[in-house]
Amino acid sequence: MEIHFKDDNGPVEEVINQLMKLSEGIRRPAIVREMILASLKAGQEDNGKVDLKLMNTSLKEMRFTAKVFGPYSHLKKVSVFGSARTKPNTVLYETAYNLGAKLAGSGYMVITGGGPGIMQAVHEGAGPDHSFGVNIRLPSEQDSNPVIKGNSKNIMYKYFFNRKVAFLKESDAIVVFPGGFGTLDEAMETLALVQTGKRNPLPIILMDEPDGNYWLNWIKFIKEELLEKNYISKSDMHLFDLTDSADKAIKIINKFYSRYHSIRQIKNCYIIRLKKPLEEEKLKEIKTRYSDILKTDGKICLSGALPEEVDETEISNLPRIIIDFNKTNYGKLKQLIDEINC
Template sequence: MDSEKSENPEIPLEIPPYGGNPKRRRDTSNYSVEDFAREIKETADKLVSDGANRGDIKLISSALKELRYCFKVFNNYKGRPKVTIFGSARTKPQEKLYKVAVDFGREIVKAGYMVITGAASGIMEAGHEGAEREMSIGVNIQLPFEQFANPIILGDQKLMTMKYFFTRKLMFVKETDAVVLFPGGFGTHDEGFEVLTLIQTGKSHMFPVVCLDEPGGTYWKLWDNFIREELLAKKMISPADLSLYSVTDDVNEAVREIQTFYRVYHSMRYVRGELVLRLKQSISPSTLEDIRAEYADICPSGNFELTKALPAEANEPALADLPRLKFKFDRRAHGRLRQLINHINRA
């Protein structure tokens, strides 16, 4: 999980250089760290030769510094699974929803996960309260109001404060193994829809998204109705896209949803045009045949094959012993891909 995320925050690896013609792909699979660092330096030099203004260069410089520092902090916790919690900064400690967030933070830590939040008050503080300081990570944002680090994470080496929302969002998604959305305002919806968009379009690794409410709450139920009655009914999304998230008002069910996603499935990686699903245990021949029959629609050529680690995966020795399922994914139907992962976990 972490090895894939750390190297490839956006899963499709074949990208055109410098915003060039997307038909002209380049293979960076053999690039070293030094090769990529050289490209960063060359790009910086081109900004100057292109005549970029001071504001543009300052933005890139600040963003790069923020990301470098965050990579350094998160690298200390590489290999430890993490859950990102989003929700309102205005939720008060006396509200039922606050207690639900505390309970979820506590229970997900028992399941072996660290908790990432925006580090502010409300739901973010509640998640950290349940997780406690040692298992909490904070990615704060500089704002003139509402966004001060909560007392659980304040002063901790795992607290990062960002200037830009886009760098902050990148860290939330890149470093997480699951996202849990609590009721919130514009920011919560922004973060939730961005996460779903990144998964739906294949610009992020696959992970569970859970919408968690207080017992009997209607916030996410009404939201889910809107998704179904407006987006789905008007064919703005596909039926399988509903598999990219789940809605519950039960903390234990939310925890189970995350644990079940990683019951057999481990991580994914594209290797020379094929999608490789790394598994914690192999699947049976009968399950393989079921997959070939049921998910042929997302494999336009070739077939689903069980395999060992491919030579191109040699840079991830920790995953070398995991069995693989590889196939030529159409890179479109990510809702169906999620259903395939669910099928593997059930089998």
């Protein structure tokens, strides 16, 4: 029989409902039902290639990711990218160690790729209790560093794309140290996802050693080859910050979350939830400076919780700003959030 996602699969629907009932504890049966149907459809459409294996492994990796991170959802986490080749007793290694220690001391958990170099330095500083590892199986067998190895919060992935989803889904901030192709790939994908609105705004911090020019050269390239040739917008340069200090990095992260709490899209509007109310004078300034990112006849106004946010009762008391955002300039949306936090 041909299987559909609509509720018209006859006895298959009955078996799926019975299976969920026997399994017990299924909290979102409508979604689980579609996942089962997708698996059945994939099985029918299999042509002998490796597609089923890819789908199966991806689902299992994402499920395990949710299981590992779930108990820590109430804690803010910072992902740190950087070279696996950075050696101990170097300035960058020491900076990464200090960053990990200061993040843990400030109540953050850290997420790294779980390998050596910058990743190990961050874990050494933060300690195993405050660390996650999201490692990848490579032909050269990159092993987990001794800090995170054997830790229940260390995940080994087969696919890079699942690993990247874990990094960005679970992070409240990103810090990027100098590194090779993998580090630059992680940095650029993060920027691309935030720039296009596929990931909510967050601090993206480029970290270098004092007097280092790794990121200065990168920024020079971005300005000369991307910005000047109109491949990106001027406001996209506000998606990231540059620093050479662990203290400054934490200050940037803390400031971003000083008033801003979170953001959600509802009925084509963006709802920014705040930890404390925004002053009327500040709201007037924002309305004037950011009118160009609004839809035609759009507005920016204060609000309480909307009916659609009923599923988030724990933050129902927070004040809101409603923005009729035109979804074309996420760099300037990040600027707006930065200004709210001033």
